[in-house]
Amino acid sequence: MITFTEPNEQVIKEEKLYADMGLSDQEYDKVVEILSRQPNYTETGIFSVMWSEHCSYKHSKPFLTQFPTTGEHVLMGPGEGAGVVDIGDDQAVVFKVESHNHPSAVEPYQGAATGVGGIIRDIVSIGARPIGLLNSLRFGELTESNNRRLLRGVVAGIGGYGNCIGIPTVSGEVEFDRSYDGNPLVNAMCVGIIDHDKIQKGTAKGIGNKVIYVGLKTGRDGIHGATFASEELTEESESKRPSVQIGDPFTGKKLMEATLDAIRQPELVGIQDMGAAGLTSSSAEMAAKGESGIALHLDQVPVREAGITPYEMMLSETQERMLLVVEAGTEDKFLSMFENYELDSAVIGEVTDTDRLELFFHGEKYADIPVQPLSDEAPVYILEGAAPAQDESDHQYGDHDLNEVFDALVGHPTHGSKRYIYEQYDNQVGANTVQKSGFGSGIVRVEGTDKAIAMAIDGKSRYVYADPLNGGKEAVAQTFRSIVSTGAIPLAMTDCLNYGSPEKPEIYHQLGESTRGMAEACAALSTPVVSGNVSLYNESKGTILPTPVIGMVGLIEDVNFMADLKIESGDAIYLVGETEKSFAGSQIEKLIDNDIKKQVRHIDLELEYARGMDLRTRLINKEVKKIAPVGRGGIAIKLAQLAAFHQLGIDATLDLDGEDLFAENASRYIVIAPSGQKIKDGKEIGRLTDEGFHIAARNLTIDRSTETISSIWEGAIPQCMTSVD
Amino acid sequence: MKFAVIRFPGSNCDRDMLNAIIKAGGEAEYVDYRETSLSKFDGVLIPGGFSFGDYLRSGAMASVAPITSAIKEAAADNKPVLGVCNGFQILTEIGLLPGALIFNDTHTFISRNETLTITNNETPFTSQYEKEESVVYPVAHGEGHYYCDDETYAQLLKNNQIVLTYTDNPNGSRNDIAGIINENGNVLGMMPHPERALEALLGSDDGMKLFERMTEWEAEHDYIH
Numbered sequence: 001m002i003t004f005t006e007p008n009e010q011v012i013k014e015e016k017l018y019a020d021m022g023l024s025d026q027e028y029d030k031v032v033e034i035l036s037r038q039p040n041y042t043e044t045g046i047f048s049v050m051w052s053e054h055c056s057y058k059h060s061k062p063f064l065t066q067f068p069t070t071g072e073h074v075l076m077g078p079g080e081g082a083g084v085v086d087i088g089d090d091q092a093v094v095f096k097v098e099s100h101n102h103p104s105a106v107e108p109y110q111g112a113a114t115g116v117g118g119i120i121r122d123i124v125s126i127g128a129r130p131i132g133l134l135n136s137l138r139f140g141e142l143t144e145s146n147n148r149r150l151l152r153g154v155v156a157g158i159g160g161y162g163n164c165i166g167i168p169t170v171s172g173e174v175e176f177d178r179s180y181d182g183n184p185l186v187n188a189m190c191v192g193i194i195d196h197d198k199i200q201k202g203t204a205k206g207i208g209n210k211v212i213y214v215g216l217k218t219g220r221d222g223i224h225g226a227t228f229a230s231e232e233l234t235e236e237s238e239s240k241r242p243s244v245q246i247g248d249p250f251t252g253k254k255l256m257e258a259t260l261d262a263i264r265q266p267e268l269v270g271i272q273d274m275g276a277a278g279l280t281s282s283s284a285e286m287a288a289k290g291e292s293g294i295a296l297h298l299d300q301v302p303v304r305e306a307g308i309t310p311y312e313m314m315l316s317e318t319q320e321r322m323l324l325v326v327e328a329g330t331e332d333k334f335l336s337m338f339e340n341y342e343l344d345s346a347v348i349g350e351v352t353d354t355d356r357l358e359l360f361f362h363g364e365k366y367a368d369i370p371v372q373p374l375s376d377e378a379p380v381y382i383l384e385g386a387a388p389a390q391d392e393s394d395h396q397y398g399d400h401d402l403n404e405v406f407d408a409l410v411g412h413p414t415h416g417s418k419r420y421i422y423e424q425y426d427n428q429v430g431a432n433t434v435q436k437s438g439f440g441s442g443i444v445r446v447e448g449t450d451k452a453i454a455m456a457i458d459g460k461s462r463y464v465y466a467d468p469l470n471g472g473k474e475a476v477a478q479t480f481r482s483i484v485s486t487g488a489i490p491l492a493m494t495d496c497l498n499y500g501s502p503e504k505p506e507i508y509h510q511l512g513e514s515t516r517g518m519a520e521a522c523a524a525l526s527t528p529v530v531s532g533n534v535s536l537y538n539e540s541k542g543t544i545l546p547t548p549v550i551g552m553v554g555l556i557e558d559v560n561f562m563a564d565l566k567i568e569s570g571d572a573i574y575l576v577g578e579t580e581k582s583f584a585g586s587q588i589e590k591l592i593d594n595d596i597k598k599q600v601r602h603i604d605l606e607l608e609y610a611r612g613m614d615l616r617t618r619l620i621n622k623e624v625k626k627i628a629p630v631g632r633g634g635i636a637i638k639l640a641q642l643a644a645f646h647q648l649g650i651d652a653t654l655d656l657d658g659e660d661l662f663a664e665n666a667s668r669y670i671v672i673a674p675s676g677q678k679i680k681d682g683k684e685i686g687r688l689t690d691e692g693f694h695i696a697a698r699n700l701t702i703d704r705s706t707e708t709i710s711s712i713w714e715g716a717i718p719q720c721m722t723s724v725d
Numbered sequence: 726m727k728f729a730v731i732r733f734p735g736s737n738c739d740r741d742m743l744n745a746i747i748k749a750g751g752e753a754e755y756v757d758y759r760e761t762s763l764s765k766f767d768g769v770l771i772p773g774g775f776s777f778g779d780y781l782r783s784g785a786m787a788s789v790a791p792i793t794s795a796i797k798e799a800a801a802d803n804k805p806v807l808g809v810c811n812g813f814q815i816l817t818e819i820g821l822l823p824g825a826l827i828f829n830d831t832h833t834f835i836s837r838n839e840t841l842t843i844t845n846n847e848t849p850f851t852s853q854y855e856k857e858e859s860v861v862y863p864v865a866h867g868e869g870h871y872y873c874d875d876e877t878y879a880q881l882l883k884n885n886q887i888v889l890t891y892t893d894n895p896n897g898s899r900n901d902i903a904g905i906i907n908e909n910g911n912v913l914g915m916m917p918h919p920e921r922a923l924e925a926l927l928g929s930d931d932g933m934k935l936f937e938r939m940t941e942w943e944a945e946h947d948y949i950h
Contacts, residue, residue, distance in 0.1 A: 166737025
């Protein structure tokens, strides 16, 4: 008989060992109430991860329920591994975004790599073949060597996993701001394609059906990862490096192919990936969804080394693992299939009629917990938010040297070329990438069809900080603009809510207001939320800016129209939408004031929708050749990026004050089309030329050679990365 | 012409390769690395990816896989053998092509569209291209620096074995070498991905001529002058 030395029930209570695992006194009391006795060590661990913010959304649930989650195309909304949206012809797109912020802060390569691996398994566990990866990253300024180290590691980790598993990374976005010093954000999104009849759910049903484990052998890595992800980062976090999981994309690739094979078998009942909280959350959630009990025989779990305790097994976050429920009697078929893929697999339990999660190790019972309360009765906290004081003073930039501002912004890593990053990602494997990173959203063709999926990810944290309600709307609207700019009809979205500690009233206020704004925008722009993730307690040297990140997909019915759209010298440039003196949260404000004024921002969602859909139609009708939403840095920066990326000159004259070229109000686009087009709310402002970047405003002239613009823009990140650490 | 697309665990351009040869008019089937015969096939395609995770060294584990001796037999039988990216690495590891692929000089993965020159259009793979034709194929690799010693390089030059060179060398390869052929003219290895260059909509269709030519394979002995 193997025995493990673990603290007993009394010691756990008296020495408050549950607090070290992340449970509060009240939560511990609730566990005692549910069990009608004191929990043992394994049970305490299981409750602590299931009730962590990461798994239970205990601080964010009330906000998430605001989001519209249904729509004419939605086949499956939040609650499963990922959302599923119809694209016609019995096919659907499956997608989700997830954060891996805390692990990436302490171990950037593995933190980012496992973030990518985890989100891929979410998509695969639905039954979909992944066709594209995206990422949204935030770091402190690259003038700090630690931020350069983090960028280098995170980018290598994302590439290391995605390149090896063979899914193209087709789009992304990154921003550098001192609020992310020591607390980088790494949000990874995966998009897959599935046939309607293959959609799987993570459910454990049918008394006597077998539970199969497949994938990497369980080790001691990542124990309490979900709890770690729900705490503030401190100097002690470094000591939690063992909480960071290690990725193995080679096994991930084999597991992906094996899973897609398993899903074709009619005897498969349910499947879920072992992500955060590993075996605990996958088994408990599957049992809860199937309204069944589950019994696991942990001595059957493939392990990396002897002596791993049930507690460690249940809390390990070893990567590249899946949990399946299959019809009794068919388990050998699955085991031999997995053997052919050279993967470890084993029958580790069965579905029961007890409604309890029961864990055995060599016959001895280590846990006996009612499933429903464990999975669904996590405490929900509703706290008090506090609105910060507003600052109504005007921004004054007219007296500054705006030519200097222009050079500084074009050459800042946030606005400069991201080539340093995206050239480390295989963006064409699969041979269906129509548009890759560089300028605009990712576009991937659906294999064997003329359809394509447009995919974009974006976040506008400075706007959210300035005005949480309208900033939340703008975050959704900005991503909507990116999607319509490809000619796609936006279908639905996923979100990752990255905030500081919800226990701080101002942060709680940001969370509440910004999600309310997002929900309004989702409804107005017809992009329901089908999946999402929450990352709170992003606090290191300070609190991060409130950073809701939006991932969105859209459908292009026939992508071949793009072949005819090449912009060239002589084409006219249009500005669509009125420019307002909107500087709260802008990049010029960051550069000159090094601050964000808390002021109301404006966005008209009805106008946003109408304008976006009108331009989209014009693009697929080939009336216009290119649409580029105006974003960070305003008109001046968008024109500079356009000139530098396409190696063209620009000659434009705007009837605006010079500083307004850097204003960042919503709902504006730069459009390239033949001269003389009538575009609603659009003004022709100039032409593309062969050479020379020339913009004139009322009291400002910017004159550069195309080559100068290109070299400032291209050098923005490399210049920082080559400086001596 | 019926081609075998070899599948190692970790291959990830296998589908792209199969689609490419079929699009060019050939037939193709996947062949598992545990198979030991390729006798029913007229040609062999070794796709890119990370065979066996590229653990140890890229291509090293694949070089001792059961299928390897069958690949060598196919090459000896004068059948066309094309290895792309990881496939090229495997061909050098198993000795069908000279030299080795080592880490890019930047020590980072590089993925971009690369302009290349067809330096030898007299091979049975490249005869549809013009001499010195400029083509665009994507590259995507971490270990793509082609390395060989002086003696090997002299041999490559003498036998006209250098088929493809980079215009803007991304990885530090010796004399911009992107692809080489064996002396006999039936085994071609290259780091760039012609199978991703079959449609202008996706950025380039310059790879099409390579696959079309392969489907009309006529081994031309002593093509090297």
